[in-house]
């Protein structure tokens with residue numbers, strides 16, 4: 001277990017903001033997890049779990065506690081003879097259905113790449129989402145019509161309340177749009193997810209495709225909807241629209257989309273706001289559209305640029321403090337509220353004191 005002290009959180013998060021963490025512990029084995037929590041409790045310090053910091057914001061005062069970084073690695077396929085490491089297995093054919101078991105510190109996109117390479121459908125539209133496998137169920141990552149809930153079976157976690165390793169089945173995770181029991185409600189921070197199990201099938205993404213994916217398909221005359229090719233298309237769309245976190249500081253979409261009931265969807269449409277309806281009449285309003293309609297797209301606010309390509313994305317061009325972010329966020333949310341009456345909700349989570 002690697003220990004570091006006084007580490008700037010700006011260097012551990014893609015938004016590159018915030019003060020220092022008192023301690024950072026990198027956990028690499030299962031035994032490291034309870035040991036890391038003991039390290040914190042012996043010093044009466046709170047804990048914050050982190051994967052790769054792609055959805056995490058830190059305040060200027062930093063974190064007077066222990067950041068536990070998930071570095072547990074391993075990706076296996078379940079076979080009749082037990083779990084087999086995909087990087088060591090000789091055969092390339094794993095059957096029509098696969099149970100994929102990955103340790104939480106695996107890079108999410110490596111998992112997607114493996115699935116697509118072997119023609120398994122289910123996560124190809126989630127290509128290139130930055131972050132770790134362990135964080136994927138936390139906000140139920142989603143893009144282009146897929147979300148991880150569609151293929152998730154269970155997670156294994158260290159339960160800080162009971163100090164035990166537990167298994168949590170999908171049905172018990174409270175999964176919704178960018179939501180789960182891990183990021184919403186009274187249990188935030190209770191579970192350290194150390195493994196994730198997915199069930200994937202050979203096949204391909206079914207139509208109707210998500211709008212922007214369909215647009216790409218039409219524009220490029222694509223006819224191959226295999227996982228490999230959908231991955232290629234999604235990667236192209238994303239690299240055109242979304243900043244590469246290696247080069248540009250952002251947390252991806254900074255605001256969640258707005259979900260409305262049927263009456264709300266009717267009302268929004270009557271005002272000329274585009275609504276994506278589900279079969280039961282409820283609707284999704286693209287928050288990027290609302291921001292753009294407030295003439296904010298491409299604008300610079302307190303060191304943050306509202307992306308010219310995707311108005312949901314706030315790029316940290318020159319901001320140095322969380323205060324700058326607060327000002328920029330307030331100007332955007334106020335503008336949208338005044339014009340349309342919707343409260344935009346922030347997507348990235350903020351490091352808070354918990355689990356002392």
Ligand SMILES: Cc1cc2nc3c(=O)[nH]c(=O)nc-3n(C[C@H](O)[C@H](O)[C@H](O)COP(=O)(O)OP(=O)(O)OC[C@H]3O[C@@H](n4cnc5c(N)ncnc54)[C@H](O)[C@@H]3O)c2cc1C
Nearest residue numbers: 051052053054055056130131132134135141142193251252
């Ligand atoms: C350029 C860009 C594009 C993005 N595009 C998308 C997108 O298309 N769709 C989408 O859904 N998201 C997107 N995101 C957000 C981000 O990629 C996801 O939220 C991702 O799952 C974050 O993974 P992470 O490991 O960096 O999590 P972190 O930011 O490190 O953590 C996020 C939250 O999960 C908790 N957590 C992390 N690991 C664990 C664990 N092992 N056990 C328990 N809790 C844990 C943390 O405490 C925190 O609350 C994007 C982000 C960026 C920067």
